[in-house]
Amino acid sequence: MNQVCGFQRNAESVASHTCRVQEHRWVNARYKYLKLQAEADLVAATRPGQFYQLKCPVTEASQPFLLRPMSVYGTGPAPGEIQFLYNVTGTGTQALASLAVGDSMQIVGPLGNTFTVKPEFRRILLLVRGVGLATLAPVVREAAQAGVAIVAVMSARSPEDLMRGEFLGTAPAEVHCVYDSDGSSEVSRVESLIRGLLADGGTDAVYTCGSQRLLMLLQRVLQDFPDVLGEVAMEQHMACGMGVCLSCVRLFDVAGSKQFLRVCRDGPVFAIRDVVGEVQYG
Numbered sequence: 398m399n400q401v402c403g404f405q406r407n408a409e410s411v412a413s414h415t416c417r418v419q420e421h422r423w424v425n426a427r428y429k430y431l432k433l434q435a436e437a438d439l440v441a442a443t444r445p446g447q448f449y450q451l452k453c454p455v456t457e458a459s460q461p462f463l464l465r466p467m468s469v470y471g472t473g474p475a476p477g478e479i480q481f482l483y484n485v486t487g488t489g490t491q492a493l494a495s496l497a498v499g500d501s502m503q504i505v506g507p508l509g510n511t512f513t514v515k516p517e518f519r520r521i522l523l524l525v526r527g528v529g530l531a532t533l534a535p536v537v538r539e540a541a542q543a544g545v546a547i548v549a550v551m552s553a554r555s556p557e558d559l560m561r562g563e564f565l566g567t568a569p570a571e572v573h574c575v576y577d578s579d580g581s582s583e584v585s586r587v588e589s590l591i592r593g594l595l596a597d598g599g600t601d602a603v604y605t606c607g608s609q610r611l612l613m614l615l616q617r618v619l620q621d622f623p624d625v626l627g628e629v630a631m632e633q634h635m636a637c638g639m640g641v642c643l644s645c646v647r648l649f650d651v652a653g654s655k656q657f658l659r660v661c662r663d664g665p666v667f668a669i670r671d672v673v674g675e676v677q678y679g
């Protein structure tokens with residue numbers, strides 16, 4: 398099966414866009430949902446897995462300098478609407494959290510490549526943890542629209558952190574939830590679960606985002622399922638987001654050739670099999 402991730406080299410058309418904040422609310426104690434009104438053409442061109450660089454406002458408490466990368470959580474339902482789901486962690490996202498409905502803000506994008514979701518797939522499996530669900534939610538919607546069966550393994554600290562509704566919406570899915578709070582998210586237990594779910598040979602692709610531990614687990618498991626496509630969206634610290642500054646390079650092994658690739662421009666979606674886990678420098 399082709400292991401090349403969905404591809405959209407569109408930096409030539411990337412620009413800064415002024416948007417209006419249409420909706421902005423807390424989803425739980427740590428995550429906020431942000432809906433912006435942008436140009437309809439821009440939003441229509443945005444694909445699952447792509448991201449935007451968000452210009453966070455300068456406030457009294459926070460003076461974020463760099464733009465912050467955020468995956469597109471969703472588009473629509475009205476033309477030009479673009480949605481983000483983000484964890485309020487540090488300087489940039491705290492400043493972002495202060496935006497009020499009606500404010501304007503700048504976003505740059507869409508950036509990066511896309512997941513491969515083929516309408517002929519019979520079933521896909523998504524392994525998601527934390528804010529990785531924001532990145533993978535568009536895959537759920539695309540698969541559901543194409544009639545592809547969805548199996549989701551959702552991992553979280555506790556049931557309160559899960560955000561099942563935010564991830565799956567109304568999409569029909571077989572869902573397995575695992576938690577740190579009861580030990581069910583332990584790597585060996587998740588690995589057994591995933592192996593069991595793949596065992597019947599009916600899964601065409603596996604996707605993940607949000608946890609290096611789960612990524613490495615999948616890489617190990619996929620060695621025993623060579624026909625299953627595996628893709629991951631990497632979340633690497635980055636500055637420009639357009640492939641110029643090289644601050645987000647990571648080492649990959651593409652068909653036996655070791656290469657440093659830019660997560661922002663060559664990714665953020667990569668074949669799980671190509672990721673090099675532990676790198677010893679010097």
Ligand SMILES: Cc1cc2nc3c(=O)[nH]c(=O)nc-3n(C[C@H](O)[C@H](O)[C@H](O)COP(=O)(O)OP(=O)(O)OC[C@H]3O[C@@H](n4cnc5c(N)ncnc54)[C@H](O)[C@@H]3O)c2cc1C
Nearest residue numbers: 465466467468483484486487488489490528531632633634
């Ligand atoms: C392609 C891409 C898509 C992303 N999509 C989302 C998303 O949909 N929702 C979401 O909540 N977050 C997402 N992130 C992570 C998000 O960009 C960071 O959480 C954010 O930049 C933190 O900014 P800050 O100033 O609030 O925090 P900082 O003060 O800069 O950092 C706070 C914490 O976030 C971590 N962090 C900072 N930058 C990154 C980064 N680029 N990647 C991973 N961890 C980082 C730091 O290690 C620290 O633990 C994405 C990152 C990338 C690269």
